[in-house]
Amino acid sequence: MSPTEHERLKALVFQPVIRSTPVYYLWLAFLLVVFGAGVLAYLNQLNRGLVVTGMRDAVVWGLYISNFVFFSGLSMAGTFISAILRITGAGWRRPLTRLAELSTVAALLMTALMPVVDMGRPDRILNLVRFGRLESPLLWDLMVIPTYLVASALYLYLFLIPDVAVLRDELKGRVSGLRRRLYSLLALGWRGLSEQRQSLEWAGTVMMLVVIPIGVATHSVVSWIFGMTFRVGWNSTIFAPYFVVGALYSGTALLITLMFIIRRLYHLEDYLTEQHFRYLGYLMAAFGMVYFYFTFAEYLTTGYKLGGEEKDLLEEVFFGRYSRLVWPGFLAGQVLPVLLAVHPRTRTIPVLFGASLLVNVGMWLKRFIIVVPSLAAPLLPAYGWGIYIPTLTEVAVTVGSFAGFALVITIFAKLFPIVSLWETEPERELMVETGGPSLMGGQDD
């Protein structure tokens, strides 16, 4: 890489850290207001009890648990791009790694928050530590999600060190003393020595090997919260792999969304090319097809027999009161994005961006359809169908949690470069040499 090239990339990547535009502050204020509204709604719920939600004794879990599953799915983004693509040596992931890992951390923070919001007695949360019982699937989640969060945060931090060192060296006098001290603390004395690089590579490899099984475990355990009960529709052996594939689908789509936004905001058109989008689009389509296959297999095995309560559930889901959510979610969330991502005429950057948004809207609906109808279904033939209509409180908390997710990313982007400078540079060189990235090309390190 030529020195001018290096300076150009550095300017692009570091610009937002040094200077803030009014748009940034407007965006930040907007997120804070939305997040604050969610917090206020939650405080009201704390004060008056869960009666302010639409949940009652028939449908005891609602939007909060749907969000919990949804955010845990989003968290696959970073694990996928930084660990799975790293292990397969796909060099083109490099400009994306920071953002992906960051969104994993942000998504996991919200994942961890949602069950707490759903709790009737959050003041007794330490009982989970004092009296925790390993027999309960909830405790499995309690163990795996914080582990995942810590591992992902560590992974994010490791590959941040060289860039923080640059910040420490270059921003002298241009930022407040507090921030400079933060940078020099976090840089851990990084000077780019070859042994430092070696230990960073080594640590990265270890973390990669650690994070993949933890990611798989997280999505499995989330599914088992449901799979370990007698509820109709949850009594399924394929729930764990089903949820893992759903997370991969959701996470890849989130990456495309974020890649589009970052490309625009940071003017990285030279570094994030249409090729990047197309490859991620292929992966998204592939996961979408696997997810579709799982969905099909799941419903066919219950639908073919059409016995008893399963029949009632499927009828209610596909043709009854949930059909208005199921069919749009299925067609727009699972079928359309796959077609858009593979068709030569539609796999352009803006269309893929739209498709990625559709995927996650569809996946959110899918989470809702997994959680709510099974709870509303009558237990004994004696009970009637439960009714669940989310209230304003739940909607406010949900929207607030999405704002919280964006807030974590926004604030981080102000403190640290959101595109990894030292990782992106060698990739750029390779692209110049070979004329573009390859899907799983092995020119990683």
Add this chain to the structure above:
Amino acid sequence: MARYGMVIDLDRCTGCRACMEACKVENNTPMATFWMYVFRFEEGQYPNTRIWFMPRPCMHCDNAPCVKVCPVGARYKREDGLVATDWDRCIGCRYCEVACPYGVNYFNWKEPSKNYYLDWGDPDLAPVTNGAVPPYRNPDLDLPYGNAPRRTAGGGRLKGVIEKCTFCVHRVEKGLQPACVANCPLFALHFGDLDDPDSAVSKLIRKKPAFRLLEELGTEPRVYYVGGHPPAADTRQIEEVKARV
């Protein structure tokens, strides 16, 4: 140690719901909470229809799904077979409610100070209630029972925790029958030691064909029904009143 259980004679039940009332008075449960509920069922097509009634307490399962999934051990099994709730420990995750296939758990969605069946604020009621301040609470519910340093009896009163039928452990510990059993005017409900072959419950199970609800799930319920059959797909509730809203 006794192994307590309940036997419900469906031949005798007339659906009067005195058991529900007795339970509410004894355990002071708020509105929309039915530790004991009596389903009123209808079966068949006109003109060949039949009406029958099915009381539903907690099944106090030996292999209780709610005990398994409770993350903090607030739902636990006592040595005498009763499934109890430590509402001082419950974190309000409602996983027990999700796991229970019988729907016997009730959550305190709000401070249960209002919506008792008695309108306590009514001045005409003051002489009857002796000026008791709502929520009235049976003092026996807050006493310790058994060796475990845990809540056993009662429920309610606390916002954000789960509650359910306790088989009136506070009465059983004193040698009394649960309130629903003691107040059934037709002796449809029976309570006693299932291990004792001479107890009324054991005799009744031997005398009539018995079934347990959703026995096929392997939950090993402690509540036996005699003189009827389990609700089937064509069993309809005859009224809009719901055991769970």
